[in-house]
Amino acid sequence: MAAEIAEQPDVWRRLLADGPAAGIDAAAAMVRARRPRAVLFVARGTSDHAALHAKYLVEIRHGLPAGLVSPSTMTAYGARPDLRDVLMVGISQSGGSPDLVRCLEVARQQGALTVAVTNDATSALAGAAHAHVDVLAGPERSVAATKSYTAQLLALYLLLERVRDVDGRPAAAALPDLGDAVLAREAEVAALAPRYRFAQRLVTTARGYSYPTAREAALKLMETSYVSAQAFSGADLLHGPLALVDPQVPVLAVVADGIGPVEHVLPRLAERSADVCCVGHPGAVARAAVGFTLPAGAPEELSPLLEIVPFQLLALHVAVGRGGDPDAPRGLSKITETL
Amino acid sequence: MAAEIAEQPDVWRRLLADGPAAGIDAAAAMVRARRPRAVLFVARGTSDHAALHAKYLVEIRHGLPAGLVSPSTMTAYGARPDLRDVLMVGISQSGGSPDLVRCLEVARQQGALTVAVTNDATSALAGAAHAHVDVLAGPERSVAATKSYTAQLLALYLLLERVRDVDGRPAAAALPDLGDAVLAREAEVAALAPRYRFAQRLVTTARGYSYPTAREAALKLMETSYVSAQAFSGADLLHGPLALVDPQVPVLAVVADGIGPVEHVLPRLAERSADVCCVGHPGAVARAAVGFTLPAGAPEELSPLLEIVPFQLLALHVAVGRGGDPDAPRGLSKITETL
Numbered sequence: 001m002a003a004e005i006a007e008q009p010d011v012w013r014r015l016l017a018d019g020p021a022a023g024i025d026a027a028a029a030m031v032r033a034r035r036p037r038a039v040l041f042v043a044r045g046t047s048d049h050a051a052l053h054a055k056y057l058v059e060i061r062h063g064l065p066a067g068l069v070s071p072s073t074m075t076a077y078g079a080r081p082d083l084r085d086v087l088m089v090g091i092s093q094s095g096g097s098p099d100l101v102r103c104l105e106v107a108r109q110q111g112a113l114t115v116a117v118t119n120d121a122t123s124a125l126a127g128a129a130h131a132h133v134d135v136l137a138g139p140e141r142s143v144a145a146t147k148s149y150t151a152q153l154l155a156l157y158l159l160l161e162r163v164r165d166v167d168g169r170p171a172a173a174a175l176p177d178l179g180d181a182v183l184a185r186e187a188e189v190a191a192l193a194p195r196y197r198f199a200q201r202l203v204t205t206a207r208g209y210s211y212p213t214a215r216e217a218a219l220k221l222m223e224t225s226y227v228s229a230q231a232f233s234g235a236d237l238l239h240g241p242l243a244l245v246d247p248q249v250p251v252l253a254v255v256a257d258g259i260g261p262v263e264h265v266l267p268r269l270a271e272r273s274a275d276v277c278c279v280g281h282p283g284a285v286a287r288a289a290v291g292f293t294l295p296a297g298a299p300e301e302l303s304p305l306l307e308i309v310p311f312q313l314l315a316l317h318v319a320v321g322r323g324g325d326p327d328a329p330r331g332l333s334k335i336t337e338t339l
Numbered sequence: 340m341a342a343e344i345a346e347q348p349d350v351w352r353r354l355l356a357d358g359p360a361a362g363i364d365a366a367a368a369m370v371r372a373r374r375p376r377a378v379l380f381v382a383r384g385t386s387d388h389a390a391l392h393a394k395y396l397v398e399i400r401h402g403l404p405a406g407l408v409s410p411s412t413m414t415a416y417g418a419r420p421d422l423r424d425v426l427m428v429g430i431s432q433s434g435g436s437p438d439l440v441r442c443l444e445v446a447r448q449q450g451a452l453t454v455a456v457t458n459d460a461t462s463a464l465a466g467a468a469h470a471h472v473d474v475l476a477g478p479e480r481s482v483a484a485t486k487s488y489t490a491q492l493l494a495l496y497l498l499l500e501r502v503r504d505v506d507g508r509p510a511a512a513a514l515p516d517l518g519d520a521v522l523a524r525e526a527e528v529a530a531l532a533p534r535y536r537f538a539q540r541l542v543t544t545a546r547g548y549s550y551p552t553a554r555e556a557a558l559k560l561m562e563t564s565y566v567s568a569q570a571f572s573g574a575d576l577l578h579g580p581l582a583l584v585d586p587q588v589p590v591l592a593v594v595a596d597g598i599g600p601v602e603h604v605l606p607r608l609a610e611r612s613a614d615v616c617c618v619g620h621p622g623a624v625a626r627a628a629v630g631f632t633l634p635a636g637a638p639e640e641l642s643p644l645l646e647i648v649p650f651q652l653l654a655l656h657v658a659v660g661r662g663g664d665p666d667a668p669r670g671l672s673k674i675t676e677t678l
Contacts, residue, residue, distance in 0.1 A: 037421070038376075038377050038404055044578045045575065056409060056412060059409065060416045062420075063419060064420055065406060065425055067379070067394075067404060067406020073399050073547075076546070077395075077547060080402055081401075083404060085376070086404055099574065201540055203567075207411055207415070208415055222582060223579040223580065223583075226583040228540040228567040228569055230567060230569055235410070238675050239383045242670045243561060243565055243670050244561045244566065244567060245670070268670070331581045331582050331584070331607070331610065331611050
């Protein structure tokens with residue numbers, strides 16, 4: 001897991017250099033030719049968080065309605081929706097889960113243009129789709145997905161930019177060096193880890209483009225350190241779950257340079273005397289109990305690539321500090337087959 | 340909260356009798372005339388779980404793509420999507436949250452047909468939409484929404500059935516009496532509550548139409564009893580979070596008569612020596628550590644109205660057992676205003 005976290009800036013460099021030729025440009029051309037009226041994503045686990053980020057991109061930058069498909073509607077209930085004019089994107093590291101393959105097959109039969117985004121060009125999901133985008137992350141062996149997640153974020157960004165005839169590479173060009181700068185500060189994260197040594201419960205929160213970071217951070221902590229980590233968008237936190245926050249339930253807040261959750265959520269957390277760790281811009285970090293400042297220089301919609309890195313490192317250090325093996329979490333295997 | 344839980348069968352009777360005249364038929368006629376090609380829902384908290392249930396209905400029974408909107412895309416990021424041919428449904432008990440009102444206003448400007456589903460015909464959300472469906476639950480004073488949730492489920496069901504020219508009332512006719520039968524067994528739930536007296540963490544799980552029940556059950560336990568209760572679809576549980584389950588993290592599983600999570604998830608939970616409480620059909624309950632059998636007689640897509648009742652009662656009894664006041668959870672107020 002440590003090695004795969006550290007590889008991420010090089011994965012991003014590879015994707016920026018070779019991604020367009022490795023499928024992004026061809027897939028984008030196919031989408032442009034079809035001019036979809038709506039975009040659906042289908043994914044599970046970590047890949048579902050990349051899908052959520054891409055859903056924000058589509059809603060905000062493409063001006064199209066977007067949704068996340070519940071696979072069981074097609075696999076278990078036999079739904080056969082009318083998907084003419086729809087783009088369906090299936091996202092999976094392995095490309096091997098039968099339920100996702102079946103969803104893309106059904107979507108294709110129902111008239112959708114289908115694109116698979118995976119880390120294995122020979123996978124069943126890649127074969128089922130009209131077009132395949134390879135995230136070029138290289139073999140991922142740790143059960144907890146790290147480099148494949150940020151590679152999915154970047155590949156989907158480059159794909160969706162190209163669909164609207166924009167070359168996303170200049171906006172993303174600084175990311176690999178910024179990623180190296182974050183990784184070089186691993187000691188800061190390691191120093192935070194003992195604070196959560198005995199935490200059994202956690203809340204993560206963020207807003208907008210950073211909300212998928214909160215979701216993915218919670219999943220990393222769940223699967224490596226067995227913490228009950230719950231992610232809420234800032235607004236959803238106020239609609240009920242805020243009640244469970246007290247000084248014994250640490251909060252990890254992602255505060256990006258854009259809309260962030262600062263204005264409405266941080267004061268409400270302070271009222272509940274919450275112990276808040278802020279990851280993001282310096283002003284928010286300075287007001288929190290503890291935190292990790294992210295370097296400036298990435299556009300808001302790409303900041304999730306950097307934001308997740310300290311959380312991946314935190315999950316790793318908390319797991320090791322607890323005597324666990326983050327490469328082999330109990331009860332899990334690398335390829336999850338769900339029907 | 341206790342009084343409002345107990346009122347539910349009467350609310351359903353009222354909705355079955357008066358709902359069509361109180362807005363359902365008129366809204367359905369408007370939708371039928373427009374023949375939308377996709378349906379989007381926008382909601383927060385408990386209402387978001389009713390939206391999720393309605394999304395399953397649309398995907399499975401209407402054969403249309405559906406999605407849940409992230410309100411911040413429109414409110415904070417200024418997204419102005421092309422929503423011609425789209426139906427957008429806003430769901431809120433109070434109809435008072437500014438972000439939802441703004442979403443419906445933007446959607447209407449962008450060409451969508453808009454329907455508001457609220458418990459207050461004079462609310463801002465009702466005023467912002469082309470059509471309004473009143474869930475007729477009567478004043479709800481408890482911060483933890485109960486009767487307004489099942490009223491939303493039923494109103495949306497009746498609306499969506501009417502859209503496809505079906506009268507949903509015969510299929511739902513048995514629900515009020517079945518609800519009374521569940522409520523009459525409150526003592527069984529009260530007997531379960533001490534098991535969770537000291538639980539700080541919980542996992543809820545279900546699949547398909549019952550997945551919103553797992554989400555809503557978790558929210559009730561969070562907001563009344565301050566438990567870190569996490570809901571996962573059966574498939575998503577296997578994609579990582581299963582690792583956090585051990586004999587100290589109780590699992591509440593909803594096992595409906597339909598597809599349920601039985602085949603794939605319950606054996607995996609058994610491998611992790613999980614303490615499972617099953618709510619649903621007798622076969623699954625018999626194999627679990629503890630459970631609550633639901634009466635047969637409701638079609639699978641309507642079973643969520645009955646399924647949530649024992650969880651509402653459980654949240655109430657756990658909260659009272661802990662010395663809390665479920666009518667006034669710490670840190671919350673009845674109308675949540677998010678921007």
